[in-house]
Structures are given as C-alpha cells and as structure tokens.
Amino acid sequence: QITLKESGPTLVKPTQTLTLTCTLTESALRIAGVGVGWIRQSPGQALEWLAVIYWNDDKRYSPSLKSRLTIAKDTSKNQVVLTMTDVDPKDTATYYCARRLTVLNAFDIWGQGTVVNVSS
Amino acid sequence: QSVLTQPPSMSAAAGQKVTITCSGSNSNIGINYVSWYQQFPGTAPKLLIHDNDKRPSGIPARFSGSKSGTSATLGITGLQTGDEATYYCETWDSLSPGLVFGGGTKLSVL
Numbered sequence: 500q501i502t503l504k505e506s507g508p509t510l511v512k513p514t515q516t517l518t519l520t521c522t523l524t525e526s527a528l529r530i531a532g533v534g535v536g537w538i539r540q541s542p543g544q545a546l547e548w549l550a551v552i553y554w555n556d557d558k559r560y561s562p563s564l565k566s567r568l569t570i571a572k573d574t575s576k577n578q579v580v581l582t583m584t585d586v587d588p589k590d591t592a593t594y595y596c597a598r599r600l601t602v603l604n605a606f607d608i609w610g611q612g613t614v615v616n617v618s619s
Numbered sequence: 620q621s622v623l624t625q626p627p628s629m630s631a632a633a634g635q636k637v638t639i640t641c642s643g644s645n646s647n648i649g650i651n652y653v654s655w656y657q658q659f660p661g662t663a664p665k666l667l668i669h670d671n672d673k674r675p676s677g678i679p680a681r682f683s684g685s686k687s688g689t690s691a692t693l694g695i696t697g698l699q700t701g702d703e704a705t706y707y708c709e710t711w712d713s714l715s716p717g718l719v720f721g722g723g724t725k726l727s728v729l
Contacts, residue, residue, distance in 0.1 A: 545722045546664065597663075604652040604669055
C-alpha cells in the first residue's frame with residue numbers, strides 16, 4: 500500500500516517562504532488518474548484545501564491562496580513540493596498531503612501531517 | 620466560512636443511527652460528487668465515502684452516503700463509541716473553482 504509522508508520546517512518566520520515536501524513510497528505520479536494534493540488544518544479548525552497536481556501536470560489551486568502557492572512534482576524522486584510565499588501567523592497549521600484519484604473524486608490516502616508554526 | 624454547511628456537533632446514543640447533512644448549492648453539491656472523511660483528534664482524515672455513496676474497501680456497511688439536489692448526507696447505523704470523531708464532507712465547487720470542505724461535524728456517542 501502506498502504511503503505519503505510530509506516534511507518541512509516546523510517553524511517559519513512571518514514573510515518568509517514555506518516549502519513542504521510530500522514523498523510517496525511508490526512511483527505513483529506517472530500513473531494516469533493519480534494526483535497529490537495539499538490540505539491544511541489550523542488548530543481547532545476545519546480542513547482547508549490548498550492545491551492539487553495530477554500525473555499529467557495539471558495543477559489546481561485554492562482561489563483564496565492562489566497568488567501565494569506553487570505546486571510541483573518531481574517524478575524521479577516521487578515527490579510533490581508545495582511552496583507558500585509571504586507566510587503569516589494565520590498560516591500556522593498541520594499540513595497534510597494526500598493522494599487523489601480521479602476515479603474516486605476523493606483523497607483516498609493521507610500522510611500523517613506536519614505541523615508548521617509561523618512566528619517571529 | 621465554508622460554502623458547505625454542516626452542523627457543528629451532533630450526538631446520539633450507542634446503537635442508534637445518525638444522519639449528518641452537508642448543504643451546498645448548484646455550483647458544488649448540485650453538480651459534483653461528494654466525499655466524506657472521518658477524523659479522530661490528532662490524526663489524519665480517513666476516506667469513508669466517495670462519489671456520493673461508494674464505500675472504499677474496508678469501510679463497514681454501517682457507513683452510507685447519499686445525495687439529493689444540493690445536499691448530501693452521511694448515515695451511520697449501529698453507533699459505537701469508536702465512531703466519536705469529526706466528519707467532513709468535500710466536493711468541487713465549480714464557481715470558485717476549487718475543492719471545498721464542510722466545516723465539520725463533531726459526533727458524540729452517548
């Protein structure tokens with residue numbers, strides 16, 4: 500069974516750029532219908548979708564965060580990288596990556612999440 | 620404020636049935652598939668239902684999903700204390716456009 504694992508800094512200063520990496524245990528990113536998305540959850544809050552990238556390099560972003568986000572994949576490394584610019588304390592959250600299958604229209608496998616604190 | 624509305628909390632007795640609703644609009648639930656996720660505190664969400672009413676392998680038949688118009692529902696029968704969790708609906712919103720999650724429903728099993 501494929502697994503996903505998030506990695507990145509635990510502490511980022513305001514206005515800096517946050518870079519998060521999602522590493523998959525299998526080379527799924529070449530398979531048609533496979534996507535990887537990022538979802539975050541601020542403490543005590545609901546899930547918030549950020550971005551998703553598909554096997555064919557199709558990318559979609561949250562309209563409210565689009566100007567600050569970049570998602571990219573490195574198929575050779577089985578990784579998906581999310582970059583968020585100009586972070587703010589409101590970006591403090593647990594960040595999850597998850598596999599999205601077009602045949603399911605859902606995120607079927609999730610990483611454990613990585614906690615990011617934005618503070619000076 | 621999510622475009623998908625869920626009751627913040629619900630409670631029901633063990634062994635009973637509960638129905639959690641997710642209300643949307645013609646730009647999201649009305650025309651796109653709905654998924655449901657279960658999340659326990661401190662853990663990642665888990666997929667329960669996809670494509671409105673399909674259960675992934677390993678999800679008990681106690682969990683069911685349905686959709687009618689601009690609303691979707693998650694049903695859980697034979698409630699167990701282990702079902703105490705927060706449940707989220709999710710779909711694509713064609714107006715935004717983007718994926719959207721509901722605000723979540725925290726379920727208590729008495």
